[in-house]
Amino acid sequence: MSKFNFEILGKDVKSDARAGVIHTVHGDIKTPSFVPVGTQATVKSMSNEDLQEIGVQVFFVNTYHLYLRPGLEAIEKGNGLHSFIGWGKPLMTDSAGFQIFSLGDVNRQRKLCLQGDPLEIPLVKISEEGVKFRSHLDGSGHLFTPEKSIEVQRILGADIMIAFDECCYYPATHDYAKKAMERTHRWALRCLAAKSKLQGKLSERQTLYGVVQGGVFEDLRRQSAKYISSLPFPGIAIGGVAVGESKKEMKDVLDWVVPLLPEEKTRHLLGVGEIDDIFTLVEKGIDSFDCVMPTRLGRMGHLLVRKVENREWKLDITKAMYASDKRPIDENCDCFVCRNYNRGYINHLFRAKELLAYRLCTFHNLFFLENLMREIRTAIKEEKLDQVKKKWLQ
Amino acid sequence: MSKFNFEILGKDVKSDARAGVIHTVHGDIKTPSFVPVGTQATVKSMSNEDLQEIGVQVFFVNTYHLYLRPGLEAIEKGNGLHSFIGWGKPLMTDSAGFQIFSLGDVNRQRKLCLQGDPLEIPLVKISEEGVKFRSHLDGSGHLFTPEKSIEVQRILGADIMIAFDECCYYPATHDYAKKAMERTHRWALRCLAAKSKLQGKLSERQTLYGVVQGGVFEDLRRQSAKYISSLPFPGIAIGGVAVGESKKEMKDVLDWVVPLLPEEKTRHLLGVGEIDDIFTLVEKGIDSFDCVMPTRLGRMGHLLVRKVENREWKLDITKAMYASDKRPIDENCDCFVCRNYNRGYINHLFRAKELLAYRLCTFHNLFFLENLMREIRTAIKEEKLDQVKKKWLQ
Numbered sequence: 001m002s003k004f005n006f007e008i009l010g011k012d013v014k015s016d017a018r019a020g021v022i023h024t025v026h027g028d029i030k031t032p033s034f035v036p037v038g039t040q041a042t043v044k045s046m047s048n049e050d051l052q053e054i055g056v057q058v059f060f061v062n063t064y065h066l067y068l069r070p071g072l073e074a075i076e077k078g079n080g081l082h083s084f085i086g087w088g089k090p091l092m093t094d095s096a097g098f099q100i101f102s103l104g105d106v107n108r109q110r111k112l113c114l115q116g117d118p119l120e121i122p123l124v125k126i127s128e129e130g131v132k133f134r135s136h137l138d139g140s141g142h143l144f145t146p147e148k149s150i151e152v153q154r155i156l157g158a159d160i161m162i163a164f165d166e167c168c169y170y171p172a173t174h175d176y177a178k179k180a181m182e183r184t185h186r187w188a189l190r191c192l193a194a195k196s197k198l199q200g201k202l203s204e205r206q207t208l209y210g211v212v213q214g215g216v217f218e219d220l221r222r223q224s225a226k227y228i229s230s231l232p233f234p235g236i237a238i239g240g241v242a243v244g245e246s247k248k249e250m251k252d253v254l255d256w257v258v259p260l261l262p263e264e265k266t267r268h269l270l271g272v273g274e275i276d277d278i279f280t281l282v283e284k285g286i287d288s289f290d291c292v293m294p295t296r297l298g299r300m301g302h303l304l305v306r307k308v309e310n311r312e313w314k315l316d317i318t319k320a321m322y323a324s325d326k327r328p329i330d331e332n333c334d335c336f337v338c339r340n341y342n343r344g345y346i347n348h349l350f351r352a353k354e355l356l357a358y359r360l361c362t363f364h365n366l367f368f369l370e371n372l373m374r375e376i377r378t379a380i381k382e383e384k385l386d387q388v389k390k391k392w393l394q
Numbered sequence: 395m396s397k398f399n400f401e402i403l404g405k406d407v408k409s410d411a412r413a414g415v416i417h418t419v420h421g422d423i424k425t426p427s428f429v430p431v432g433t434q435a436t437v438k439s440m441s442n443e444d445l446q447e448i449g450v451q452v453f454f455v456n457t458y459h460l461y462l463r464p465g466l467e468a469i470e471k472g473n474g475l476h477s478f479i480g481w482g483k484p485l486m487t488d489s490a491g492f493q494i495f496s497l498g499d500v501n502r503q504r505k506l507c508l509q510g511d512p513l514e515i516p517l518v519k520i521s522e523e524g525v526k527f528r529s530h531l532d533g534s535g536h537l538f539t540p541e542k543s544i545e546v547q548r549i550l551g552a553d554i555m556i557a558f559d560e561c562c563y564y565p566a567t568h569d570y571a572k573k574a575m576e577r578t579h580r581w582a583l584r585c586l587a588a589k590s591k592l593q594g595k596l597s598e599r600q601t602l603y604g605v606v607q608g609g610v611f612e613d614l615r616r617q618s619a620k621y622i623s624s625l626p627f628p629g630i631a632i633g634g635v636a637v638g639e640s641k642k643e644m645k646d647v648l649d650w651v652v653p654l655l656p657e658e659k660t661r662h663l664l665g666v667g668e669i670d671d672i673f674t675l676v677e678k679g680i681d682s683f684d685c686v687m688p689t690r691l692g693r694m695g696h697l698l699v700r701k702v703e704n705r706e707w708k709l710d711i712t713k714a715m716y717a718s719d720k721r722p723i724d725e726n727c728d729c730f731v732c733r734n735y736n737r738g739y740i741n742h743l744f745r746a747k748e749l750l751a752y753r754l755c756t757f758h759n760l761f762f763l764e765n766l767m768r769e770i771r772t773a774i775k776e777e778k779l780d781q782v783k784k785k786w787l788q
Binding site (some may be wrong): 005040041042044045046047048049065069070074076077078079083084086087235311323324325336340342343347349351352354355356358359360 | 434435436438439440441442443458463464471472473477478479480505538652717718720730734736737738739742743745746748750752753754758
């Protein structure tokens, strides 16, 4: 089986969009690719069979959550995540940094960031060594360092791992964003060193992505993009763009960062993927992105539908107006939910808080997004991205 | 499409068990058949596709719940339950009587039954006309009568309907059990009259089962069995045997009632189906039975497994001992859950309260039971029921 390898198969003529394929030992990921989030080693309400039927190529698992529950012992005895889950396709794990940092009180964190001092946060304490935190489950104390993050991700065994970083909350001062970025850079070196020390143990099958930080500051983002690109990471993740910025600021960050990234390295955008972001990030040259949006919306009954007749992307199936509606969620959709179930019944399932509601709506939203991504990939290769974008965004 | 019709295809030599087939316009139900319960028009956590894969032939919907939510308007506009749910196979509905009666405080009800006066129950008031009750959802007041029950079940449109009865709680005095039985008999006549008055509207596709009551009293049960059998019901349901009696008393009721039922009428046992009851009720000559057991147990993580090495039928997957267990739930099971998932992962899903846990375990339990029923049907036709029973019960 071949190791990690990225091929570019086509480029858009009017934007920086590119279509390609990431080869991993667990199979290929065609890009641009949406990566659903399965926080606790399950994309909420979906079976592996559901994900395969949808065409999901890879999903994202949160290291922090698995480290605490079921814990490393169960995963290690289960021969790693793929075998534990029973999922034979690619997986990604994060470094646990963002999740740990999020444990702190967000408002207090932001205030401290603005004051330039993020070091004292309830539940979380950041130092050069790493991050001390208390479990949200039982209050037990833990220390995560770059070395620990790599060790934990090695045990999880995902195809793509993320380097341990310090995610800077928005808004933050330039001073704090700079400190966090610099620490992220030092931690990047420690992650690479930890990975090479583990070489014997660490399967060559696992790839490590570096993380670009720098808040919403052009100088810092450029500096981080250049530095992280210079290190031997085969892929680059862009962090800190899903913590409260406006859509405009996300675009700015991509404008500053992506042109400085080497073409041959894959580019992953962490935590972004609202439906109206997708064409933007694809056109800026992003290859993959993870987001909880389609699954979380699905569990709330907010369904993705094509924007027709000035309708928004989202249809709230829990509204009383759908109680007797015999139409499928989206008449243009071929998913099994739209082929076999009507809006009235799904409305009833939500009102009655029936488990089936969450599954049907998650399935539809993921199918909708995968379908959009397939169309985008084909469009890039056929040099028709602008037409497809026009069709979708009208 | 042919109307309701029951054929007996084989009889056991050593017991009263029989194998047959119930024909309905929505397809056949091979008997003996287990009927899963989908209280709110969904077998909790199962899609129609799941039920079909399992081989579920028919499921049971609670009239009381659907009457209150989504309400008759949504179902009527949706062209009846089959179309509303998107389920093309047979369905059963109950009369709503048992559910309404259950609204009252059970302990108080029992006390009143023992005193011989069940007429004053919080939320519920029974009279000759019918039952007044308050919705458990919004406290609104409603009156269900035999005529109303038939009208509501007509709108729901299930293939098999149940006559409106007064279910007598256990333990009750002979006096109260007699009064409740006599009322059930008078209500049976009113249900039949209501059905024939509606003949124009009421689809000939729907069949009405009469209900035998009489508590745990031999004289009453025999009287009820004879009387209900004498009325023009094509099928007989046996009620009031899932409200607290011992297994011994359930057997007694079947011993008194079933021999008095005409062979050509189908026999449904209401609300019974613990795994160790199944051989008993089949041997007593029951054709179908509904029970929430396998689905409810599944959602609690109690999984049905073959009784090997003195193990009980149930395996509690939430126990810590399964956290690193790489085996499937049941090594002898061919369901997709046992083929693709291990105990350690399912244990994790339960501990993390992930939605997938409930679906996987419900699927397995239903598959397990359907498989058992298939084996029992074949065994009856091949005159091997005692061997199969021995194998299963060891």
